Amino acid sequence: MTQHVKSYRTDSEQATYDLGKLLAQQLRAGDVVLLYGSIGAGKSVMARAIGDALRVSRWSGSPTFSLVHEYQTIPRFYHVDLYRLSSGEVAELGLDEYAQNDSILAIEWADRAPDLLGDLSTGRTVSIELAYSGEDSREVQISGLPALLAEPAVPVENGR
Ligand SMILES: Nc1ncnc2c1ncn2[C@@H]1O[C@H](COP(=O)(O)OP(=O)(O)OP(=O)(O)O)[C@@H](O)[C@H]1O
Numbered sequence: 001m002t003q004h005v006k007s008y009r010t011d012s013e014q015a016t017y018d019l020g021k022l023l024a025q026q027l028r029a030g031d032v033v034l035l036y037g038s039i040g041a042g043k044s045v046m047a048r049a050i051g052d053a054l055r056v057s058r059w060s061g062s063p064t065f066s067l068v069h070e071y072q073t074i075p076r077f078y079h080v081d082l083y084r085l086s087s088g089e090v091a092e093l094g095l096d097e098y099a100q101n102d103s104i105l106a107i108e109w110a111d112r113a114p115d116l117l118g119d120l121s122t123g124r125t126v127s128i129e130l131a132y133s134g135e136d137s138r139e140v141q142i143s144g145l146p147a148l149l150a151e152p153a154v155p156v157e158n159g160r
């Protein structure tokens with residue numbers, strides 16, 4: 001499959017959320033979404049947008065002590081945060097249990113075990129990298145979706 005990589009710049013939390021919702025329209029059961037980026041980059045904003053697009057009725061916030069939040073959406077949605085884990089601990093977590101072909105799994109701090117997580121999906125792996133480009137602006141790079149996103153309501157940079 002041809003890998004499309006597309007870069008966006010968002011200038012507010014809302015713009016990142018909107019981009020996440022747009023992206024979520026292209027997700028399907030079996031997808032694993034890897035979220036990369038430093039503290040406050042907007043990984044949780046993206047995860048929330050995906051959850052909302054899947055019609056999560058009560059958002060549980062960011063997984064901290066529980067590590068994994070499960071939502072009874074269709075397809076089922078799992079939201080994981082690996083922040084406090086080493087790659088060894090990630091391996092022990094058994095994430096393959098959540099990466100099933102009837103669910104969507106979104107993983108924050110995918111940097112913790114990129115090699116392991118790249119092989120997790122039974123379907124597609126979508127990577128979203130968020131980086132600061134100013135206090136309220138972020139560079140968002142999306143790869144792994146076969147089609148380019150429809151024109152979002154945010155400034156678009158040339159893809160690489
Ligand atoms: N363009 C932007 N996109 C996303 N968030 C933004 C943007 N500009 C400012 N923000 C702010 O940055 C913060 C992003 O928080 P978020 O919890 O999504 O980050 P995170 O990457 O999940 O961090 P953590 O590593 O702590 O989990 C929010 O406070 C949000 O209001």
Ligand SMILES: [Mg+2]
Nearest residue numbers: 043044062108
């Ligand atoms: Mg977060």
